[in-house]
Amino acid sequence: MNNYEFYDVAINNISLFFSLLIFSFCLHYFLFRSQVKSVLDPYFLAVISSVFCLTVVYLLYYTNNISFYLFINYNLTQFGFILGLFAFRRKISFDKKDEVITEKSKYKSLVAFYFFSFVYIISQCFIYKLKGIPLFMESRLETFASGGGTGILGRISDISSVFSLYAFFLVIKIDKFRISEIYKYTVLGLIFVTFFLSGSKSSFLIIFNVFWCYIVFSKIKGGNYRVYFKLMKDNIKLITIFSIIIVCFIIYLQSSNPNNAGDNTLNPFLALCLRFVHSGDVYWYAYPNDVYLKIPSNQWFAALFNDTLGLLRIQDWSKLPEAIGITFKNIHHPSDIPQGPNARHNVFGLIYYGFFGSIIFSYSVGVVLSFIRNKLPYILRADIFGGATFTYLMCRGASIDSDPMLTITYFDNIVFILPVLYILYLMLIEFLRINPNKNE
Numbered sequence: 001m002n003n004y005e006f007y008d009v010a011i012n013n014i015s016l017f018f019s020l021l022i023f024s025f026c027l028h029y030f031l032f033r034s035q036v037k038s039v040l041d042p043y044f045l046a047v048i049s050s051v052f053c054l055t056v057v058y059l060l061y062y063t064n065n066i067s068f069y070l071f072i073n074y075n076l077t078q079f080g081f082i083l084g085l086f087a088f089r090r091k092i093s094f095d096k097k098d099e100v101i102t103e104k105s106k107y108k109s110l111v112a113f114y115f116f117s118f119v120y121i122i123s124q125c126f127i128y129k130l131k132g133i134p135l136f137m138e139s140r141l142e143t144f145a146s147g148g149g150t151g152i153l154g155r156i157s158d159i160s161s162v163f164s165l166y167a168f169f170l171v172i173k174i175d176k177f178r179i180s181e182i183y184k185y186t187v188l189g190l191i192f193v194t195f196f197l198s199g200s201k202s203s204f205l206i207i208f209n210v211f212w213c214y215i216v217f218s219k220i221k222g223g224n225y226r227v228y229f230k231l232m233k234d235n236i237k238l239i240t241i242f243s244i245i246i247v248c249f250i251i252y253l254q255s256s257n258p259n260n261a262g263d264n265t266l267n268p269f270l271a272l273c274l275r276f277v278h279s280g281d282v283y284w285y286a287y288p289n290d291v292y293l294k295i296p297s298n299q300w301f302a303a304l305f306n307d308t309l310g311l312l313r314i315q316d317w318s319k320l321p322e323a324i325g326i327t328f329k330n331i332h333h334p335s336d337i338p339q340g341p342n343a344r345h346n347v348f349g350l351i352y353y354g355f356f357g358s359i360i361f362s363y364s365v366g367v368v369l370s371f372i373r374n375k376l377p378y379i380l381r382a383d384i385f386g387g388a389t390f391t392y393l394m395c396r397g398a399s400i401d402s403d404p405m406l407t408i409t410y411f412d413n414i415v416f417i418l419p420v421l422y423i424l425y426l427m428l429i430e431f432l433r434i435n436p437n438k439n440e
Helices: 003-010 016-034 045-061 068-085 106-131 140-144 151-171 179-197 201-222 226-255 259-265 268-286 288-294 300-304 306-311 324-332 345-374 384-397 405-436
Strands: none
Touching: 003 016, 003 045, 016 045, 045 068, 045 179, 045 268, 106 151, 106 179, 106 345, 106 384, 106 405, 151 179, 151 201, 151 405, 179 201, 201 226, 201 384, 226 268, 226 300, 226 384, 268 288, 268 324, 268 345, 288 324, 288 345, 300 306, 300 345, 300 405, 306 405, 324 345, 345 405, 384 405
């Protein structure tokens, strides 16, 4: 079923669609209210996407477009995922009086902020020079599709952006603006501009996600989080409205591109709503008429660890399985543009692990996410790299149920790229120690 066929189904059953949407919102609120405490939580958007996914699958089933077999598999894999998500539990309250722990190495945090900011901005500049600005491309995936060095630059910028933002909240005094800190705010402004130019409708939200993770980690480690929490609480409505405006503006700029003329008929807000509906596009691509059976299922390991095998050159990139989202898109909407729906855990598991294997796979995905969110912060050290590592995995791990393959890429970045950056950071610290006059 292609996009236009699904639109017909949805429009012809609009009352059923909205009834299912309301049901899905209520169900997800009941299931996730104890897990997701704020709209700034990195996993919040993933939950909203899941709301629309359930709506899409149930609409397809009740309009007789998918079989009972697939309907049951979807429900069982969702149940398995949620069961895994509650494997590790922790409760963070914001009303206890904790011991205030001041930053022991403010100097190192400041060096880390400027180091990772410099690495990020330079890597982004090289990406723009080699590939152009993603905001004005037909597909942002073109940026890293054909090699040329942008792949490793993308990994470096991915890691350094989160670490730079986390360090910013360590070194800034947030109670009031100070002229002496204008350089830090200038760097933050440059980072924000690069997020905007990325063309991603959610990338700039990483600033607020990192802020939330900083508060959570500080709370767990007994740090002084209260002034940050109050700032967030007092401005949450403003942040939400600002985010919607920025997203709509990005959509407007992209739709103004002559290469995307097909999107010009919708105003930005309606296009944003349609994007949420498209959270479930992999289901109407894969489930009706059992299209998912067209995907070869014999390379289950290579499909999941595609990035690891390619990065380490264990297997040539050209011989690795294509992302199933791109394959599905080309089946229904053939084009040379490298884009497609996210390979959600239900569909990915069903293709590569079968009916019962997909349930186990979904449960495992939930357990990994639960570990990152509920256990990892208690294990990591209470320093900048412990907090930044937790923040990175919280932000990037939020995509694990919507795109397991992409999340493995993020895991690879922190395993193979972060150590190199960390060594360079230590070398810089040592250089400044040996040359104290450079500290100025």
